[in-house]
Amino acid sequence: MTTKLDYTKAWTSAERYRPYGHYSEAYVAALETAVAASPYTNTYHIQPKSGLLNDPNGFSYFNHHYHLFYQVFPYGPVHGLKSWGLMTSTDLVHWIDQGIQLLPDTVYDSHGAYSGSALALSDDELFIFYTGNTRGADFSRAAFQNGAIYHPDGSLKKLDSPLLTTPQGFTQHFRDPMIFDYQEKKYAVIGAQTDQQEGAIMLAHATNDQLTSWAYDGQLHFTDANMGYMIECPNLVFLDQKAVLLFCPQGLEQTICDYQNIFPNMYVIADDLDVASTSLTNASPLHNLDDGFEVYATQAFNAPDGRALAISWLGLPDLDVPSQADGWQGILSLVKELTLKNGQLYQYPVAETLTLRQAQEKVILSAKTPVPVQSNSFELEVELTKDNELYLFANSDNTSHVSIKIELKNGKIELNRTNLPIKWSETYGLTRSTTCSTTANTVKLNLFVDRSSLEIFINEGEKVMSSRIFTASDQTFLFAKHELSATIWALKK
Ligand code: FRU
Secondary structure (H helix, E strand, C coil): CCCCCCCCCCCCHHHHCCCHHHCCHHHHHHHHHHHHCCCCCCCCCCCCCCEEEEEEEEEEEECCEEEEEEEEECCCCCCCCCEEEEEEECCCCCCEEEEEEECCCCCCCCCCEEEEEEEECCCCCEEEEEEEEEECCCCCEEEEEEEEEECCCCCEEECCCCCEECCCCECCCCEEEEEEEECCEEEEEEEEEECCCCEEEEEEEECCCCCCCEEEEEECECCCCCCCCEEEEEEEEEECCEEEEEEEEECCCCCCCCCCCCCCCEEEEECEEECCCCEEECCCCCEECCCCCCCEEEEEEECCCCCEEEEEECCCCCCCCHHHHHCEECCECCCEEEEEECCEEEEEECHHHHHHEEEEEEEEECCCCCEECCCCCEEEEEEEECCCEEEEEECCCCCCCEEEEECCCCCEEEEECCCCCCCCCHHHCCEEEEECCCCCCEEEEEEEEECCEEEEEECCCCEEEEEECCCCCCCCEEEECCCEEEEEEEECC
C-alpha cells in the first residue's frame, strides 16, 4: 500500500537543490498521479504535470511554431532547482508539451536555469538567453547570463562560457535577460539590484551576429522614483512606434503606484528607446499591468506577424496556494495581444482564443435561480450595469461565491473573494479593484473561467483582473444581484 505523500511539508534548502537523479520513478509516478487527480486541474490553461511552474520564458516564434518555455521545479510544489519546460503551438491556444529542455547541469547554472528569453536566428537555431543561478559553498549567490542554441530536433547546446557577468555596482540579484530587436541590433534588458539595494534594469547589446558576445550599455533610465529593492523580469516591446516596458519591482513604495499584491507587475509607455542615453524617452508614470490577485512575470515579445504577444504567470513569489496539497502550483494565463488605444495599453486574449469556443448558450442570471455550469471551464460575456453584481463559482444557494461589482458613482470594479470556504493569501486582502474610463452605464466583461482561475477582461482589454480561484466542488453556479442576460461558451480542453 502506498501512503499519500504530504506535499505541504516544509522543504529545507538542501532538499530544494537536490539533483534530479535523486527522485525515484515511483516518487514521480505518485506525484503525477496526485496532480492528475487534483480538483483544481485547469482544462485550457498551461499548468505543470507535477511540481511548481512559475515564469513564462523564451516566448518566441521559431521554425513555424510558437515556443513557450516556462520555469519549472518538477519534484514538488515549491521553488526548488529550476529548469525550463517547453510547450509549442501553431495557434497560441493548442499547446504540445515538449517536456523539460533546459536543465541546470553546468557550473554556470548549478542552482537553477532561471528566467530568460529566446529569439530565432534561423529556422534551425533558436538563441536562448537565460540566467544561471549558482550558489557557492557558503551558499552565496552568483548569477551568470548564459546562452544556448536550441534546434528543431529538440537538441540544445549551451555556450561554453557566460555571455555576461554581473557588472560593478550591482549585487548578484541580477537576472532575467529579455532579448529584443531594435534598429537592426539585438539588445537585452536585465533585472537588477544596485549595491545600494535599489531595483534597476540594465541594457546590453550583442556585439556580433551570432549573439555570442555581449556588452553593457548601462542602466536604463525610465523613472526618477525609487524602484524598491529589486526589479525582476523586465521586457521591452514596441507598439505603434512606442516603447512599452513591462517589469516587476519588488519592495516598491505604494505611494509611487498603488498595488495590493505582494509584488506588482507594472509597465510604463515611452516615446522611444534612446540607446545613447540608455533611457526611455518621455516615459509615463508606472501603471499596474493587471489588477487581479495573482499575476506576475509577464513575458511579451514582438511576434513576426506584427502583434505584440504577452503571457503571465498566474501566481506570485512567496505565496502558498491550496493546490500545493495535491503536489502542484502555478499556471500560465491565456496568451494576450497588447495594443495601444488612445495612448493606453490594452490586453486581450489573442483572436485564436475564439477557436476554443463551443456551443453558445444565452442565459438570464438572477438572485434567485441558480444557473448551473457543467464545469467551471467556460467564457462568459456580460454587459454589467453599474450597481449590479455578478456571482461566479457559486454554490446552489449562493452562500459562497466570487463576486464582481460595479459601482455607479465612480465606475469602480471590485473583485471579491471574501465568500469562499477555502482561504489562501489572506494577508494581502480579499478584494481587488480597478476603474475604467467608461461614461456609459454598463461595462463589458469577458470572463475566462477555468477550474481554478479567472481572467476578467474589462471593456475589451482596457483593464484586466487575473486571479486564481480555489473553491469547493459544489461551486458550479452563476447568479446576479439584478436580472442580467449573459452569453456562455463552453471552452475546448
Ligand atoms: C520571478 C523569478 C525570476 C527568476 C525566476 C526563478 O518569478 O524570481 O526573477 O529568474 O523567478 O524561478
